[in-house]
Amino acid sequence: ALGDPRALDAWLEHTASPQERSDQLDELSDDDVVALAGALDLPTGLELFDGVEPDVLTRVLVRLPLAQAAGLLDAFDADVTADVLRDMRAEERERLLTAMGRAHSAVVRGLLSWPEDSAAAQMSPNAVTVRPIWVVQDAVRAIRVAAADLQADSHTAAYVYVTSADAQVVGVVTFRALVFAEPGTLVAQIMDEDVVTVDPLEDQEQAAAVLTDHRLLAVPVVDDDGVLLGLLTADDVADILEEETTEDAEKQGGSSPLDVPYLRASPWLLWRKRIVWLLVLFLAEMYTGTVLRHFEDELAQVVALSFFIPLLIGTGGNSGTQITTTLVRAMAVGEVRLRNVLLVLRKEMSTAVLVAASVAALAWVRALTLNVGNEVALTVTVTVAAIVLWSAFVASVLPLVLKRLGLDPAVVSAPMITTVVDGTGLIIYFTVAHLLIGALGG
């Protein structure tokens, strides 16, 4: 059915949203996507593959006839083509670049020369520029001529940049301003000289933040001399932010970022992304066994102490996780910086005092209902309060320390906080027990 043009037309007609189409494509196997692509003419193929994840295209295109693959790549925007080619093996990439149109492949090679996570790697290299000394009428004529060469993503750019004779960016003018202006006005008179720019090597996430912070629809990427290299547009930025947020979420859950859509990830890939952190945490958690064996006599004497182990360390992990997820997100959106460390610590420790008091009250009631005696009940109550405070300290300081060391605070995951609090929480527990329980010499 996948090769049947009539069924295909009906499906394209029925499924108008590009997102829905690409969702449905994501559920097909690679084989089916290749079969589907083989049955398409170029315009339908373009319409269909617009919005499909680059990594799917990477795998599918190497299996299509060379001319068809090169035809599709030629028709994509240069930044999409570069994304698709970046993850191919070198010889496949070279084969396709050679088969593509010369002008387009030169632009794509330029993009591929930048580091993968840099602003320049994500930019659209084709920008129409005008000169400040032109009148609006001439500028409009020049733009109209240049428009014939523009790639498809031109619909997402809203600005025209004004450059000097040396290609340095000296201003920006909106298409809107061009529409409003009298034809005889100088471009210099309607341009905004205060152009926000980004460096080509700037991290893509930082560059995306520049655009959203200034509420812009595009920012120019310029080199050290101020020369325009390309544009980062709002739709590129939406992709970057979605990708970065997904990576942060995955790190926060204690696994490495998948880098592919979830439904495309094989069990082997999922295993690889998860097992390293899981084994590291397992090794760290093994420490809890050492602590408990150290207190073997106490456990044998007062078996009731073991009843509360999961509750105490679980509550410490939960209260720490609440803090660390809120804090890591606040750092990701730029609300909290390193210099706020004391502010954060004061705020979190004050909150932890309130939380500790609330939880301790409930723990006291719980210990009494388990009929374990006053000494154990008091031990549990004091311990839960101490663990909540300790966990708050660890959870608020750790992300800021990692940031200070130049690491990504998002790796302070819920599992990491839980693991740190488990072992240290047990030491707190038995130390309190020694102090408060007579049978243990307290």
Next chain:
Amino acid sequence: ALGDPRALDAWLEHTASPQERSDQLDELSDDDVVALAGALDLPTGLELFDGVEPDVLTRVLVRLPLAQAAGLLDAFDADVTADVLRDMRAEERERLLTAMGRAHSAVVRGLLSWPEDSAAAQMSPNAVTVRPIWVVQDAVRAIRVAAADLQADSHTAAYVYVTSADAQVVGVVTFRALVFAEPGTLVAQIMDEDVVTVDPLEDQEQAAAVLTDHRLLAVPVVDDDGVLLGLLTADDVADILEEETTEDAEKQGGSSPLDVPYLRASPWLLWRKRIVWLLVLFLAEMYTGTVLRHFEDELAQVVALSFFIPLLIGTGGNSGTQITTTLVRAMAVGEVRLRNVLLVLRKEMSTAVLVAASVAALAWVRALTLNVGNEVALTVTVTVAAIVLWSAFVASVLPLVLKRLGLDPAVVSAPMITTVVDGTGLIIYFTVAHLLIGALGG
């Protein structure tokens, strides 16, 4: 120093980025912000407060002289003004609306009449429209006349919508196309009739996804008759997505969304947002104590069993957290839907088999190094594998079940998975122990 105009000018000069300014404002107390605002003339105040969180403005504006507050609100975009007024007490809101310019306050009252999380509440209500039968030259002239009335956010709109005589949206034309077109062309000839629109009552997050999925810079909000009500623009959408992602992150960490910037949250607010979930989880986790007391005899006979409790339930919680965070994020970005439940389950259970085998091997080595004998070592090894499988099942099904019930899957937090796995994991542990350890009748 905050009232000193010279120091203020120096600061404004020095801190050019609106984001940096608003970050620094976020660290001031409300009193200081009011003192600062009192010293500003209107243009400087506007420049300064552009980009400050609406909730800060809400608190500060009610403390400024009425004329100054109304002047600022008049100068903000209508959607920003509505955001600021929405959270005020009714009488404060009414006082300010009455003091504002009549036209602007009428528009703002319109926005305030929509539900807070709807697309319509976030839209910019001032949209320039043209008619399909106009020629480009006349359309440009009409836009130029209308531009005089446009609010400040006009720089973020890139499209002009084409409406019929009944104000129904019949097409869209980019400013870019207007620049490129010959003056005598009909608007109908250069417009795109395939306009993607959103309903006014659509959830703001869904509406934001429509814009990003179609890679647009704005979408029109239209009523049931297709009449244009306003525009949702890319910068509104960036705010909506950032807010929704933050809410999801906070839910995933087991607390209720803060709804205010982190540094503005008092310890009391943090406590309120966290304590409910924490106590619910504490009550659920109390179940572990009941389980352990039930197996009190076993724990007294084989004290070594207790050494592994934190390690076993911790590992179950960690492997479940890995799954649930990845899955919830995939659901949030639309990669995984309800109909994928079997696909997800097959993928996750296959992965869990690989993970269980890896972790069990390490657990066997660990048990031997603690010198607990072969029976306990075998029990620990079998249990960790069983817990990983069970945890994978719970973590992959629970988010989809919640979604099916119409609830937000993001509330399946790391702490919730940990808590569910803790109690059930202990039952698995002691059941396996009974089967495998001779002294317990195995």
